Amino acid sequence: MAEITPEQLQTWLNHSRKYAAAGEVASYIPELRHAPRDALGITLIGCDGRSITAGDCSVPFTLQSISKVFTLLLALIDNGEAAVFAKVGMEPSGDDYNSMLKLELVEPGIPFNPLINAGAITITSLIHGPSPAEKTKRIMQFFQEIAGNAPLRINEAVYHSEAETAHRNRSLAYFLKDNAVLGDDIDVEDVLETYFNQCAIEVHCSTLARMALVLANNGVDPHNGRTLIPRRYVQIAKTFMVTCGMYNASGQFAIRAGIAAKSGVSGGILALVPQRWGIGVIGPSLDRKGNSIAGIHLLETMSAALDWSLF
Numbered sequence: 001m002a003e004i005t006p007e008q009l010q011t012w013l014n015h016s017r018k019y020a021a022a023g024e025v026a027s028y029i030p031e032l033r034h035a036p037r038d039a040l041g042i043t044l045i046g047c048d049g050r051s052i053t054a055g056d057c058s059v060p061f062t063l064q065s066i067s068k069v070f071t072l073l074l075a076l077i078d079n080g081e082a083a084v085f086a087k088v089g090m091e092p093s094g095d096d097y098n099s100m101l102k103l104e105l106v107e108p109g110i111p112f113n114p115l116i117n118a119g120a121i122t123i124t125s126l127i128h129g130p131s132p133a134e135k136t137k138r139i140m141q142f143f144q145e146i147a148g149n150a151p152l153r154i155n156e157a158v159y160h161s162e163a164e165t166a167h168r169n170r171s172l173a174y175f176l177k178d179n180a181v182l183g184d185d186i187d188v189e190d191v192l193e194t195y196f197n198q199c200a201i202e203v204h205c206s207t208l209a210r211m212a213l214v215l216a217n218n219g220v221d222p223h224n225g226r227t228l229i230p231r232r233y234v235q236i237a238k239t240f241m242v243t244c245g246m247y248n249a250s251g252q253f254a255i256r257a258g259i260a261a262k263s264g265v266s267g268g269i270l271a272l273v274p275q276r277w278g279i280g281v282i283g284p285s286l287d288r289k290g291n292s293i294a295g296i297h298l299l300e301t302m303s304a305a306l307d308w309s310l311f
């Protein structure tokens, strides 16, 4: 497999940065409007410990939907496969990430997959813990361990900004309650509080790359040999990343890049090359489907040049 030199990485990045002009930063969470629109950064961390970076990697950003991959893993650890898939499906929805269309149209009214908002809110309801604060604490601890014990914090401004304006997610959650996907024992506002917290966890490209590395290495931290996630659950998460990680642009990304990845509306993308690279990208300018335009272009370019596709 071809090597990556810092100069080559910089050349790819400079080329992809131009594509940022075609998109917009997310604004439905008001606090995300302050993101630097033209920023683009990438960090790769290898299973061999090598780290390589280019661009604006010092830009902090929030996990947003990237958190959904890791809450899915924690929910699987807490509840097992059968209980999780009694509540969410395994299929791409083909709809926007915040759509509620199929919750009404398709029986039995469970979310199509754990990466759309309805599915992720359901998954968060399955995380064990006596209160939203305790659940959030467990989520932070789990994410932190996968991030190589990097201290993580919640961006409170982003948390409050989303909590105050999340009319659509609130509607989805109440719809799920009515469909009995969120059971009698579950308080909708408590679930949302935990969900908004997980989305507001602040990271850098290096944090994403480190988290992706554990997935690339099938749940084992390659730096200390510890198994952090059972292999079967990593397999489930990575399959969802391929089929649903870029929402209704996942098919196109699978054709063009062919690697497991997950985007967030902050402009972050977590991606991985099995047994080789954990990758973190930031590029806040988004396309209509909520994915980083320059970030996707960069990953597609690199995958083609380095023959990364799984297929």
Ligand code: DON
Binding pocket: 063, 064, 065, 066, 097, 098, 117, 162, 169, 199, 263, 264, 265, 266, 289, 290, 291
């Ligand atoms: O729930 C939301 O709408 C956001 N907190 C996360 C959505 C998101 O990141 C979609 N990604 N492209």
